Amino acid sequence: MSLIYPRESLSAYPKHLSPEYKSTVKRSPSKPLILMPHTLSELTGPVYGHDVIQEGDNDLTKQGKGEPLGERIIVHGHVYDEDKRPIPDTLVEIWQANACGRYVHLVDQHPAPLDPNFTGGGRTVTDKNGYYKFITIKPGAYPWGNHHNAWRPNHIHFSVFGHSFLSRLITQMYFPGDYLFPFDPIFNSVPDEQARLRMVSSFDLDNTIPDWALAFRFDIVLRGREATPLDTDKH
Amino acid sequence: MSEIITPSQTVGPYFAYGLTPKGRLKWDPDGTYSWKETIGDNLITPDATGEKIRIEGQIVDGDGKPINDAMLEIWQADAQGRYASPYDSRRPNTQFKGFGRSAVNPNGEFGFSTIKPGSVPGPNGKPQAPHIGFCIYSRGMLRQVYTRLYFADEAANATDQILSLVPADRRDTLIAKKEVQGDTVVYRFNIRVQGDNETVFFDI
Numbered sequence: 001m002s003l004i005y006p007r008e009s010l011s012a013y014p015k016h017l018s019p020e021y022k023s024t025v026k027r028s029p030s031k032p033l034i035l036m037p038h039t040l041s042e043l044t045g046p047v048y049g050h051d052v053i054q055e056g057d058n059d060l061t062k063q064g065k066g067e068p069l070g071e072r073i074i075v076h077g078h079v080y081d082e083d084k085r086p087i088p089d090t091l092v093e094i095w096q097a098n099a100c101g102r103y104v105h106l107v108d109q110h111p112a113p114l115d116p117n118f119t120g121g122g123r124t125v126t127d128k129n130g131y132y133k134f135i136t137i138k139p140g141a142y143p144w145g146n147h148h149n150a151w152r153p154n155h156i157h158f159s160v161f162g163h164s165f166l167s168r169l170i171t172q173m174y175f176p177g178d179y180l181f182p183f184d185p186i187f188n189s190v191p192d193e194q195a196r197l198r199m200v201s202s203f204d205l206d207n208t209i210p211d212w213a214l215a216f217r218f219d220i221v222l223r224g225r226e227a228t229p230l231d232t233d234k235h
Numbered sequence: 236m237s238e239i240i241t242p243s244q245t246v247g248p249y250f251a252y253g254l255t256p257k258g259r260l261k262w263d264p265d266g267t268y269s270w271k272e273t274i275g276d277n278l279i280t281p282d283a284t285g286e287k288i289r290i291e292g293q294i295v296d297g298d299g300k301p302i303n304d305a306m307l308e309i310w311q312a313d314a315q316g317r318y319a320s321p322y323d324s325r326r327p328n329t330q331f332k333g334f335g336r337s338a339v340n341p342n343g344e345f346g347f348s349t350i351k352p353g354s355v356p357g358p359n360g361k362p363q364a365p366h367i368g369f370c371i372y373s374r375g376m377l378r379q380v381y382t383r384l385y386f387a388d389e390a391a392n393a394t395d396q397i398l399s400l401v402p403a404d405r406r407d408t409l410i411a412k413k414e415v416q417g418d419t420v421v422y423r424f425n426i427r428v429q430g431d432n433e434t435v436f437f438d439i
Binding site (some may be wrong): 002003005007009010012013014015016018021023024025026027028029030031033034035036037038039040041042043044045046047048052054080082083084091093094095097103104105107108119120121122123157159163164165166168169170171172186187189190192194195196198199220221222223225 | 237238239240241242243244245246247248249250251252253254256270271273274296297298300302304308310312318319320321322323332333334355356357358363366368370372373374375376377378379380381383397400401405428429430433434435436437438439
C-alpha cells in the first residue's frame, strides 16, 4: 500500500501566525515556507509498538498510591487515516491537568492544588482496529496569561504518530459543550467549524460504565490517503 | 470523499511529564519524575554502525530570545541510508530507530547523540545529500514546523534536489557546522524561528 499526503488536507490546521494567541506573534515563521516534494525521508516514520508500553500506562488513575481526586472518565476512540482506514499499532501519548486545573510542571504556578496521586501522563498503542482507550480524571479549566481573564477550556493533550513523519500530530481533545469555547484563541485558531468539531469529543453513554465512569469518544483522523493510479502517475 | 483531518494544536508549555520526562531534569535537576521515558535524545543503539555524532543547537524566537519550552523531534536514516519504517523496503537489520526527541534547557539549547546518516534516495531515484528531518513544537506554535539539517562537510549538498529549492542566500540556515571537541564530533544547528536569518522551513 502506498500512501499520499495531499497538502490541501492541511487547510484544517490553524495558521502559524494567529495573533489572538499572542505567543504565536514571535514564534511563527515570517518568510514563506519552501514547497518541497515528499521524499522517502517524509514518507517514512518511526514505529513504536507494544514494547514501549507498560501495563497500566493507559490508566492514569492507578499511578499513585491512592486514587486521584476528580471525576473518573474513560476516553477512547479510533485512529484513522483520511480514507477512514484504521491505523493499527501506533503510539498515542497524552498529558493533562488534574481535576483542579493544575499540571505537574514547575512552570505551572496556578494556585490550585496538585494531586499526589495524579501526574497526568499516559500512553498506549492502538490495537489492530486502530482502537485506543485511556482511563483518567476529567481535567479542570485553568487560567493563562494570554489576555484579561483568559481560561483554557478543559482539554487533554494528544500526541499521535501514524504511518509517517507527515502524519505526525500533536493536538488537544476538548469536551462537548464547553462554555469557554467562544473565548479560547487556541481552539478558535482552527478556522473551519467542521474541523474545530474534530477536536471535540462526544459523550458516549453506551460505553459509560454504570456506577463507575462516564465515557467520551474521541476519534483522530491523521493525514494519509491511498494513492489512486492517477496519483501514482504523478509521482 | 476523504475525511477532514484532526487539526493540530499547540504542544503548550506543560508537555514535559508526558513527552520528555528526562528532559525536565534540564530545568529541575532535583525533580522526581517517575514516568519512564519512551523517546529520548540518545538514538545510538549498541548494534548501530557508523560515525557517532552529537547534534547541538539553540532555538530562538523573532526577538532572538531563547525559546525555553520547545520540543524537537528528529527522524533520520541509519549510516547505510535506510529508514526503520515499513515504508522503506531496505529496512535496517539493527535496533537503530532513527527517531529522537529533545527538550530544551532554560537557554533554549537542545542536543542529540546519534549516528551520521547515509544518503537516501530522492526524487527521480537520485540520491539525496545526508540529512536529518526536524520537527519543532512549542508553546506559541499551533502546528509543528518542519526543517532539515544538512552537514557542512558533505560535498553532495551542492547537488541536493531539496536544498536547491531553497534560495541560495538562505541555504546556510540548514547547514550544521562541524566542531570537533576532544573525541566528539559535534554538528551545530541553531534554529531561528523568525526574523533576520530565519531558518528555512518547508511546506510538506
